[in-house]
Amino acid sequence: MATPILMPKQGNTVEECILIAWKKKPGDEVSEGDIIAEIETDKATFELESPASGELIGTFCEEGDLVPVLTNIGVIGKKGEDIEAFRPSEDTPAEEVSVSSAPSEPSAAAPAATTATASAPVTKAEAESVPQAKTVSPRAKKLAERYGISTDAISGTGPGGRVIEADIRAYRATAPRLSSLAKELVKDGYRMPQKGTGIGGMVLSGDLGKPGIPLSNMRSIIASRMMESLQEAAQFTLNASAPAAPLLAARKEIKAQKGKPGFVDVNLNDMLMYITTLGLAESPDVNAELIDNKIYQHDDVDIAFACDTPKGLLVPVIKEAQKLSLPELATRLKTYAQEAVNGNISPDLLSGGSFTVSNLGNLGIESFTPIINAPQVAILGVCAIGLKPVKTSEGVQFVDHIGLSLTIDHQAIDGAVGARFLKKLVERISTFKLSTEISHV
Amino acid sequence: MYDLIVIGAGPGGYEAAIHAGKMKKKVILFDKKYIGGTCLNVGCIPTKTLLKSAHVYHDCKESGLYGITTSAPKFNMAKVQARKKKVITTLTQGVEGMLKRSKVKVVKAAATIIDKGIVEAEGKTYKASNILIATGSAPAVPPIKGIDSKGILDSTSALGLTKIPTSLVIIGGGVIGLEFASLFSDLGTKVTIVEMLPNIAPGIDTDVTSHLKEGLEKKKVKFNLGCAVQEVKNKTVNFKDKNGTKRSVKGEYILNATGRRPVTEGLGLENIGVNTNRGNITTSDEGKTNIPGIWACGDVTGRCLLAHAATAEGLVAVNNMFGTPTTMRYEAIPSVIYTNPEVACVGKTEAQCKDEEIEYTVSALPMAVAGRFTVENEGKFGMVKVLVGKAYGQLLGVHMIGSHCSEILQGAVTMIECEMRVKDVKDIVFPHPTVSEALKEACIHAG
Numbered sequence: 001m002a003t004p005i006l007m008p009k010q011g012n013t014v015e016e017c018i019l020i021a022w023k024k025k026p027g028d029e030v031s032e033g034d035i036i037a038e039i040e041t042d043k044a045t046f047e048l049e050s051p052a053s054g055e056l057i058g059t060f061c062e063e064g065d066l067v068p069v070l071t072n073i074g075v076i077g078k079k080g081e082d083i084e085a086f087r088p089s090e091d092t093p094a095e096e097v098s099v100s101s102a103p104s105e106p107s108a109a110a111p112a113a114t115t116a117t118a119s120a121p122v123t124k125a126e127a128e129s130v131p132q133a134k135t136v137s138p139r140a141k142k143l144a145e146r147y148g149i150s151t152d153a154i155s156g157t158g159p160g161g162r163v164i165e166a167d168i169r170a171y172r173a174t175a176p177r178l179s180s181l182a183k184e185l186v187k188d189g190y191r192m193p194q195k196g197t198g199i200g201g202m203v204l205s206g207d208l209g210k211p212g213i214p215l216s217n218m219r220s221i222i223a224s225r226m227m228e229s230l231q232e233a234a235q236f237t238l239n240a241s242a243p244a245a246p247l248l249a250a251r252k253e254i255k256a257q258k259g260k261p262g263f264v265d266v267n268l269n270d271m272l273m274y275i276t277t278l279g280l281a282e283s284p285d286v287n288a289e290l291i292d293n294k295i296y297q298h299d300d301v302d303i304a305f306a307c308d309t310p311k312g313l314l315v316p317v318i319k320e321a322q323k324l325s326l327p328e329l330a331t332r333l334k335t336y337a338q339e340a341v342n343g344n345i346s347p348d349l350l351s352g353g354s355f356t357v358s359n360l361g362n363l364g365i366e367s368f369t370p371i372i373n374a375p376q377v378a379i380l381g382v383c384a385i386g387l388k389p390v391k392t393s394e395g396v397q398f399v400d401h402i403g404l405s406l407t408i409d410h411q412a413i414d415g416a417v418g419a420r421f422l423k424k425l426v427e428r429i430s431t432f433k434l435s436t437e438i439s440h441v
Numbered sequence: 442m443y444d445l446i447v448i449g450a451g452p453g454g455y456e457a458a459i460h461a462g463k464m465k466k467k468v469i470l471f472d473k474k475y476i477g478g479t480c481l482n483v484g485c486i487p488t489k490t491l492l493k494s495a496h497v498y499h500d501c502k503e504s505g506l507y508g509i510t511t512s513a514p515k516f517n518m519a520k521v522q523a524r525k526k527k528v529i530t531t532l533t534q535g536v537e538g539m540l541k542r543s544k545v546k547v548v549k550a551a552a553t554i555i556d557k558g559i560v561e562a563e564g565k566t567y568k569a570s571n572i573l574i575a576t577g578s579a580p581a582v583p584p585i586k587g588i589d590s591k592g593i594l595d596s597t598s599a600l601g602l603t604k605i606p607t608s609l610v611i612i613g614g615g616v617i618g619l620e621f622a623s624l625f626s627d628l629g630t631k632v633t634i635v636e637m638l639p640n641i642a643p644g645i646d647t648d649v650t651s652h653l654k655e656g657l658e659k660k661k662v663k664f665n666l667g668c669a670v671q672e673v674k675n676k677t678v679n680f681k682d683k684n685g686t687k688r689s690v691k692g693e694y695i696l697n698a699t700g701r702r703p704v705t706e707g708l709g710l711e712n713i714g715v716n717t718n719r720g721n722i723t724t725s726d727e728g729k730t731n732i733p734g735i736w737a738c739g740d741v742t743g744r745c746l747l748a749h750a751a752t753a754e755g756l757v758a759v760n761n762m763f764g765t766p767t768t769m770r771y772e773a774i775p776s777v778i779y780t781n782p783e784v785a786c787v788g789k790t791e792a793q794c795k796d797e798e799i800e801y802t803v804s805a806l807p808m809a810v811a812g813r814f815t816v817e818n819e820g821k822f823g824m825v826k827v828l829v830g831k832a833y834g835q836l837l838g839v840h841m842i843g844s845h846c847s848e849i850l851q852g853a854v855t856m857i858e859c860e861m862r863v864k865d866v867k868d869i870v871f872p873h874p875t876v877s878e879a880l881k882e883a884c885i886h887a888g
Binding site: 181182185199204 | 767768770772830833835858859860861862865
């Protein structure tokens with residue numbers, strides 16, 4: 001009896017996944033648990049294991065297809081078995097939607113605007129409002145191909161900047177001559193240089209720039225989210241710093257406990273996340289989202305943190321962080337960060353944050369302007385520890401300070417509110433004591 | 442105050458000086474020995490002159506193949522040497538004339554750089570905004586016991602031999618050693634080559650070199666490859682063969698043809714801190730050294746030990762000093778071995794393609810596909826081998842052996858320089874009947 005291979009449901013909010021690559025091809029023998037395909041949600045990439053042993057007797061979608069979850073993507077069985085019974089019906093989007101050019105987006109089935117905790121997905125209409133690529137008339141395109149000219153470098157004089165035949169001719173009259181090989185490479189997407197180094201200025205293959213690398217699905221998502229955030233929020237950043245001595249002392253204390261039973265390693269970032277959580281629990285106006293001219297303040301601190309992974313930025317969310325002790329929070333942070341780096345974090349943990357922290361301190365950044373994780377209304381950037389002159393009764397002393405950069409959406413929060421929140425964090429940091437916090441529940 | 446001081450009047454230096462002179466720059470050229478450098482005096486030109494005489498001698502002996510009966514030819518070394526001198530004089534005068542017409546001041550003296558922009562020669566100092574070092578190379582003396590003893594020939598002294606050796610042992614199976622092997626074997630000398638590497642002519646296509654080896658073996662040249670010379674003593678070369686067995690070979694003459702070293706002694710590089718790498722002056726593709734205003738070209742840079750490469754590098758340097766900025770390209774530098782049969786190559790070898798992970802196809806044809814080759818080379822072998830890029834069909838390399846191939850190489854150089862695809866080559870009209878048609882056929886054959 002043949003077994004269908006289902007596109008798995010990766011978390012509650014994921015409706016569709018992209019089939020990135022088949023790891024087996026029809027006719028291959030597979031064992032249960034073998035990796036047969038690689039799939040990607042808008043948040044992360046996953047490996048798909050075979051549900052049964054046998055032969056991969058058929059596949060229903062191609063690499064790059066966007067497939068609704070719980071759709072049959074292939075069949076495991078014995079050679080000769082009929083696979084038609086498993087073929088998804090024609091009206092499923094799997095057959096029609098290809099994501100070769102446009103970034104995918106989660107299905108509109110998740111009504112983000114009404115559930116205050118969900119991050120707003122990119123809607124189709126929004127994706128299309130992104131400025132369109134340059135248009136080229138069919139005649140111009142044909143001519144450009146004939147001459148081996150890339151239209152990238154040509155500014156169009158047709159309606160709406162459309163590249164027309166005359167533009168190609170004008171360009172060719174002044175453009176450098178290309179070697180035969182260079183022409184072939186330009187057709188394959190290599191980019192024209194300013195000038196050629198060959199005889200008489202001929203453009204040679206070595207003069208050409210490498211073809212552009214298309215954004216990965218994940219990169220496209222990051223790109224559109226960032227642009228949307230900057231376009232839709234009135235962002236400005238407040239910078240402050242807090243004495244770091246209490247944090248450094250706590251860190252020293254924790255290091256000393258290493259090896260003791262029940263020891264949990266708590267680093268500076270964990271402490272800052274913890275302090276920020278406590279601050280947010282008292283600041284509902286900062287722990288909030290702005291959606292359709294309404295501010296949704298959250299009772300829970302669902303704190304998100306920017307995580308640098310090999311595939312790009314991921315932002316895991318620790319739900320109800322205000323209920324966690326410092327060691328619990330530290331453990332959660334490490335687990336999520338590791339899963340994000342490994343690419344096996346649940347998509348459910350990648351959405352629904354109420355506030356985000358981005359820590360670039362370990363990279364020596366002194367201050368920066370974090371971009372708000374929309375529709376949240378604020379994001380905290382944690383910066384490096386550095387010496388700062390402080391006036392004391394004994395004169396000017398240099399004291400370790402940690403930098404904090406808070407970006408707020410001025411649509412939802414005024415500067416003073418943001419400043420007060422930042423001040424609160426500075427106070428919490430300067431009075432931080434491990435002994436009192438470690439027992440906090 | 443000069444615009445340019447050139448040190449070394451070989452094909453790198455004199456061409457650069459003439460080029461700058463034509464640009465109306467004030468140029469002075471120093472050479473401690475002779476105008477024309479190694480190439481004109483003790484390199485390319487005298488070698489080719491002797492080789493031509495050997496070729497004629499050889500053709501006379503083989504004239505029966507073409508239906509001509511003659512008495513036994515005689516090789517008159519004194520007359521051949523006299524002709525060599527005449528050729529050198531003619532060509533040197535030609536260069537001197539060109540230098541004069543370009544208003545380049547020539548000083549036959551050793552020049553030392555004493556500071557940036559300042560050169561001293563014969564107690565006088567000369568100043569210039571640019572100094573181009575083109576001092577070339579000289580035969581290298583490897584650390585082999587006895588190799589520097591009296592009576593061991595190098596390429597320079599071998600060119601001056603007044604008698605034909607009965608036997609000659611050549612240490613080194615590179616281009617220089619092979620040309621002398623071809624020259625003297627054609628004159629009846631018993632030639633033995635001892636080479637450390639497993640192949641002759643490293644860097645040349647191995648199909649070509651195996652045909653070359655066969656060709657020279659027909660002339661009774663003996664090859665000892667993979668053999669490390671231990672000592673040279675009493676006209677005997679002692680070496681260990683590839684199995685480690687000690688062997689020796691005796692010759693009336695022994696020729697050290699192990700390579701060349703850059704000439705920088707007395708130049709004063711240390712006075713200004715010019716960077717070198719194993720004695721070679723380090724340059725950029727623009728011809729610049731690490732010191733602003735100090736440039737270098739040719740053998741002294743160790744980049745490409747060929748006269749025409751030196752010339753090209755010198756012109757690039759002058760263009761970067763005074764004209765349109767440009768960079769040196771090494772993709773289509775041709776190379777020729779003037780053996781009989783001769784070898785001509787340009788572009789990438791199979792080994793290079795593999796190294797650079799370039800996918801390629803090979804098309805190799807005997808030169809006999811061109812009627813003219815058969816007409817002119819009774820009983821001789823020739824081959825054209827082309828390497829073609831798999832993805833785009835561009836010509837990557839052309840490797841040839843056989844009479845005339847050095848003269849048809851320029852066509853291949855142009856094709857590679859312009860990155861032509863084989864299908865572009867097919868559209869070029871080749872004269873018929875010429876040996877060059879073999880090159881076109883090889884391209885057509887490649888697809």
